[in-house]
Amino acid sequence: MPGEPSGGLRAPTQPSLTLLPRLPPAVHRHGCPEEWTWDPRDCSPEVRLNGARLQTALFHPNWSNGTAGVRGTRSLNRHGAHYWEIHVQRRLFGTSMMFGIATKKARLHVDAFVNLLGEDEHSWGLSHKGMLWHGGRCRPYTRPFRENESTVVGVLYDAIQGTLTFYRDGVCLGIAFSGLHRVLGGLYPAVCSTAAKTEMTLGVTIRAFDSxxxxxxxxxxxxxxxxxxxxxxxxxxxxxxxxxxxxxxxxxxxxxxxxxxxxxxxxxxx
Structure with missing residues (x-):
């Protein structure tokens, strides 16, 4: 989009690469597993990590009086494409459950119910209410997720094109953000939630070959x-x-x- 600021919001369109059937061939057919998980040293005190690989994030294990988030352990390569899936359990509700990416400057905890990913210029997120957030601004992107129903959210980061695309239960929702190749500093997968006793489990993590x-x-x-x-x-x-x-x-x-x-x-x- 002409004149669009770095990391700006973009109207949903299809990614430039052909989906076969769900992802660009460079990732789906010619990619490889990528080893990362949620970072126990880079999360809100209201996040508990469980599982053999710490792949499950439990938010607000007792009750909630704010918003909690967690970043991934590895920054995203700036020379290829990355795809990961997040399995959300049936407890899908509240002010905001979000999926996206963030720099190290993005906050991961606040004592208020907010859309944490995208509250400023340091993160980009999709809310379970179907809204995209960045720079404190939002716009409609997809229909709201059904509350109290499990779902799988896929995230595709294309470093070459500088785009972020979301999937829901295997269906591509279109490019959500562009201009990400102009962002300075590392970008990390991130999730957050305002709702008590909600869980998000990291599933598939793959990337395209870069050489x-x-x-x-x-x-x-x-x-x-x-x-x-x-x-x-x-x-x-x-x-x-x-x-x-x-x-x-x-x-x-x-x-x-x-x-x-x-x-x-x-x-x-x-």
Missing amino acids: LEDRCRSAIARLLQQNDAIEKLPLPNRVKTDLRTLMQADGQRFSDEGARSLAEGVIACR
Whole structure:
């Protein structure tokens, strides 16, 4: 939109990339798992994190007298696309339950019932009431979520295009925000809620490859099944470290047979 400020609100349209069936091919077919979760050191005191990966955020475990939020553990890569899903339990109600992204400057707690994501220039959010918020301003985006019904909210951040797109139960709602490539500083996934005893659980977290080397690392990781098999590969230590991180994110295991096959392939390519 001509003259639109950085991170401004934008009328809903379809993303420039074709959805197959729900996401751009770069993410859906050619992406890889991304390892991050909710950050226990970067959340409101009214947020409790549960689960093996701290993937479930419980807001206001006793009662609520304000708004609580939490950021993700990893900033979003500025060279590709990221997609994640948030599963909301049946307790979906209140002044505002929100999904979006935020810089480190965004507040995560306030003793008032507010739309916290998007209250200023440091965050961008979608409220369960169907409104988009940024810079303290809002506009309609989609129909309100049905209260007291579980739902899955998908978030697609395209760093190249500088856009943020939301999905609800697998349906693309269109581009919500643009100009995000001009934002200074890191951007982090974030959620918040005003309602007592509400839960949001992080589901799928994937990203597009940002280079040929990135794609090759992922291809190698898919063929391995045991952790110690990495040491059998004739690769630099830096690449081995990256492989271990990938395998933890993907939940896969390594095999000696796969390692031998890969080692032969690496040597043959030299």
